[in-house]
Amino acid sequence: MSLRVCRNVTVLEVSPVGQRKRPDEFFEIRLSLPDWDRWKPGQFVMVRPVSWELDMLWARPFSISSVDADGLTLFIQKVGRGTARMARLAPGDQVTLWGPLGNSFAVEPDTPTLLLAGGIGIAPFRGYVERHPHPENLRLFLAHRLPLECYPYDLLSAQVDSRCLLEAQPCDLDLIIAAMRELIAEYAARDGLILACGPTPFLRTVQTFAAETGARAQVSLENRMACGVGACLGCVAPDAEGHHVQVCTRGPIFWADTIQL
Amino acid sequence: MSLRVCRNVTVLEVSPVGQRKRPDEFFEIRLSLPDWDRWKPGQFVMVRPVSWELDMLWARPFSISSVDADGLTLFIQKVGRGTARMARLAPGDQVTLWGPLGNSFAVEPDTPTLLLAGGIGIAPFRGYVERHPHPENLRLFLAHRLPLECYPYDLLSAQVDSRCLLEAQPCDLDLIIAAMRELIAEYAARDGLILACGPTPFLRTVQTFAAETGARAQVSLENRMACGVGACLGCVAPDAEGHHVQVCTRGPIFWADTIQL
Amino acid sequence: MDMHVSFGGLSLKNPVMTASGTFGSGLEFAPYGDLKRLGGIVAKGISLAPREGNPMPRIAETPCGMLNAIGIQNLGVEDFVKRTLPSLPWRDVAIVANLYACDAAEFGELAGVLAAEEGIAALEVNVSCPNVREGGIAFGQDPAQIARVTEAVCKRAGNKPVMVKLSPNVTDIAVCARAAADGGAHILSLINTLSGMAVDIRKRQPRIANVLAGLSGPAIKPVALRCVHQAVRAVSIPVVGIGGIASAEDALEFILVGAHAVQVGTANFLRPDFAFGLADQMAALLAEIGASSLDEFRGSLRLPL
Amino acid sequence: MDMHVSFGGLSLKNPVMTASGTFGSGLEFAPYGDLKRLGGIVAKGISLAPREGNPMPRIAETPCGMLNAIGIQNLGVEDFVKRTLPSLPWRDVAIVANLYACDAAEFGELAGVLAAEEGIAALEVNVSCPNVREGGIAFGQDPAQIARVTEAVCKRAGNKPVMVKLSPNVTDIAVCARAAADGGAHILSLINTLSGMAVDIRKRQPRIANVLAGLSGPAIKPVALRCVHQAVRAVSIPVVGIGGIASAEDALEFILVGAHAVQVGTANFLRPDFAFGLADQMAALLAEIGASSLDEFRGSLRLPL
Ligand SMILES: Cc1cc2nc3c(=O)[nH]c(=O)nc-3n(C[C@H](O)[C@H](O)[C@H](O)COP(=O)(O)OP(=O)(O)OC[C@H]3O[C@@H](n4cnc5c(N)ncnc54)[C@H](O)[C@@H]3O)c2cc1C
């Protein structure tokens, strides 16, 4: 039954996103298909360029952003040494890839569903929107720090009702939090579904408002990972009872009330 | 007075030599000029691609094969991890380079001079021939294991009297040694100058015959190096009295009777 | 080439084992290869009672290596015996239990429980618990404690071979090796991680919540080889080499200095199928370098006089 | 930012020194930068009598590191004092002599010769000589010997600060640090290299003629940081951090755990001008991360309760 594989795949394309303002800070990477095609939005892959040899031992986890007949697309923000080196990959380079890994976002076709993306957290929602049977039930909210053109926002806003807020100065954060509170309350009232992906403080905000309003919310965690398969216990988070659970296999997606952030 | 510098220079071109038979085993690499131009044949540079980051800490030493207005040419054989990674450099890549380092081959314009090259040992002789005021006094002998097209032999044989012998099977080695003995005896008799560059066993052969015949011979050593500037004492060889001398600064070229191989 | 090895009461179809804590229970890696291709699986550290392990963050990447301070998170020996062991292919691959406790009595008790299990091929003793009474120096850094713990485990190990895993964080590994051998160990395995640390200059905090952590991966291979070399010369019992193995060549380096088998740890994170092909690659490389057999190659390092 | 540091009787214009054995006498690097930009230069190891050092090969590359067994090749203290020292810019940059001997008396004698030299800013004591009578364990691995050697050097050091360089190859670095402090050391420097080894599976030989060699470079940085962290907490004398520093960030990590200065070793081989710009880069990085001064930043690591 296992669909997970580890393969060397080929880089097809590395294209900067929003390069005008932030050269190379965000990029999309297209990889040749490993021999799996069943995957669910919210799942991720572990990726390690073969050229890394012995330095930087760990692969890096990335949400599957989209898969089509030609390949697998990841959407990546350069935040450190590994992603910087990945931005320099060229077509033809080999990367070791394993997956699809982890669980996936709940899909309730007829439920009003709110997608809350914090920055690069928008990555998995591309696949979610593409695969959703009733995208008209979806709404996207993006809180972003960098110019909008850096994110695949246009792609999504063409398909679903979307809204975004820029955090340019500290006071913007209050606006964003207020907007999130309002949205979460609205979806709680409609017995909707809330899915969130972004940095930990962003997820904490979601968790807090969901708890306050009783909203059903899922959060996707981005803990540092070494193995991605549940073995190293390096990625754990405490669940509601304080037991350490692996984010890579028991997550990365958790119901907001089952995990401590 | 010091001419030595350390600079990041740009890879202009990486071209395989004799690729048909041995893909990528030999290659020529052209680098943009560091801001020096005075160098002498037999000197070398230390080269470390910036992309190596923290793995493979040491730069690799290579003889300066040729320098012209556009750049510096090295001629490299792939023998291990470092040279393999250098073969994958692309135009535009940055490498850290310091030099010119070490001493140089004796130049006696009017003396009959024999250049003995063992395989990749031919590299410095390209520059030696190009810079020699009377190339008609030079003769080249190349002992090689791989097809001739892998070496810059044609380039040199167009300029100086040249001869080569292929070591394809064990018995060929005897032929090569016999040829070397004969050549060295001839140059000893003519009070000529002998310059040798190649693997250690090759240099030992030169040393032995030079001692037997009283020939004046210089050998260029290829010890493993870490600093290239005489500081680490990792590259030393015992001189005639058994004192350890740095090959990088006191060499790489030694009169054959002053060093123990 | 025949890669089968027998030593110290263990019989393995090839000398490649996976190292404790880096391969989960083994089952996590089943999607990526056939567990039966491995010589052995050392399960993750097991204690008598369940342990939650250390707070997060627990891992950090370092040059050619990594730090971890997992803190032996596990569900306890009862869960292991009832739920994990039965689902492992223990008839076809040697399953080694890795025992963690903080005193000799507890080690003995743990050994007693595991020794009763048909599915366990051997017991590996992890003596890295910090000895709080002695200022944080671990049991495994004190030869007398190593001997005491080894004896306690051996007494309760029944017919299971006992493998004592040594720490490299000692002045003289030979003394520790002899202490374990004197305590009755059948096999030594080494090295466990080097004690290390990493800090974040921006947050002005350690990168690992536990502050101190264990360094593993290719960075430590030279230290591991040195320790194995010294241990092999210090004792007559067989030795399993661990530390930084990331290729067939690395594995053979440990065999060359005299190890009977190797354990692969951090390299399992390079790619989850890493360990499965290693024994075949070792066999091919042995043939390529002209070794006539694994036995002939083992310990054939020529030292200067 | 003001990068000047004074500690233990040393006054440096910035906290960047070059480590012994990796920077020659200093003069080898003069073509690549202005020696006066350095905080200090620790000269290569000096013994009373000239030494040829170990046979070749003496160095090998390892993952993110290197092994060396140079064996303190040097022309002896007399040559150093007469020929090297006068040509160094000792009025403008602190020149530290690195003393190597195999017993306390010899150390004392060496210290006496060097203490008389105006051009020497401090004495660094390298206690890594293997103690043949005690089975190859080095002086530096035995706290009692560390104390004895330190005393012997201090007695003859006149007004020169004495810096004792500790080995990481010990069970408890804190005990060694206290031994040196008790022996009268004014400063500790650490770490020296980790004991390691490399072998060639094709030749079936060690890659280093001496078999055992010292591991250095980025690979060992986590071990070095841990040792410095423990030493800083064990003693009240100032500590100089060494091991794997290859960037301004690395250097600041050592300052963060409490080091007063750092020494750069293997990174000098990355490029010969490496050390010259490091202090400026550290200053810029300190400003970037919001530190108000070097003093404020030093030792400001926040540990969990
Ligand atoms: C399930 C999952 C899905 C993810 N999906 C995406 C995605 O689609 N696109 C994307 O750009 N990023 C994604 N991430 C985050 C991505 O893995 C990290 O940004 C990346 O690993 C950083 O590597 P680095 O070497 O560049 O950074 P490092 O130099 O290792 O670290 C730089 C900074 O990033 C933080 N960091 C490092 N590793 C991780 C990590 N694994 N997770 C979170 N933070 C980390 C560090 O703490 C540090 O602050 C995902 C993470 C997880 C766990």
Ligand SMILES: Cc1cc2nc3c(=O)[nH]c(=O)nc-3n(C[C@H](O)[C@H](O)[C@H](O)COP(=O)(O)OP(=O)(O)OC[C@H]3O[C@@H](n4cnc5c(N)ncnc54)[C@H](O)[C@@H]3O)c2cc1C
């Ligand atoms: C002064 C000097 C000039 C040189 N000129 C040239 C040249 O013009 N062209 C050229 O192709 N090569 C030249 N070499 C040799 C070249 O430096 C080595 O082939 C290279 O460093 C090997 O690096 P690697 O990482 O590929 O090999 P490694 O993986 O490090 O080693 C592979 C094999 O090469 C040997 N080796 C490694 N480093 C050296 C070294 N520094 N010197 C000699 N053998 C080594 C090893 O012992 C091993 O057998 C020169 C060496 C010196 C000292």
Ligand SMILES: Cc1cc2nc3c(=O)[nH]c(=O)nc-3n(C[C@H](O)[C@H](O)[C@H](O)COP(=O)(O)O)c2cc1C
């Ligand atoms: C994440 C992680 C967890 C580990 N857990 C254990 C453990 O539970 N018990 C144990 O004896 N060793 C444990 N180790 C040590 C390894 O088994 C091994 O001895 C060490 O990592 C060195 O080998 P390597 O360099 O191949 O990883 C762990 C290592 C890592 C990286």
Ligand SMILES: Cc1cc2nc3c(=O)[nH]c(=O)nc-3n(C[C@H](O)[C@H](O)[C@H](O)COP(=O)(O)O)c2cc1C
């Ligand atoms: C080639 C080489 C030679 C060394 N020689 C000495 C020496 O003579 N005396 C000494 O105290 N340390 C010596 N060391 C150790 C360094 O000074 C330093 O402590 C060690 O390399 C760790 O720092 P690093 O990782 O920055 O290199 C030497 C190191 C190397 C690499």
Ligand code: FES
């Ligand atoms: S990343 Fe290893 S357990 Fe999750």
Ligand code: FES
């Ligand atoms: S390479 Fe360092 S002294 Fe020659």
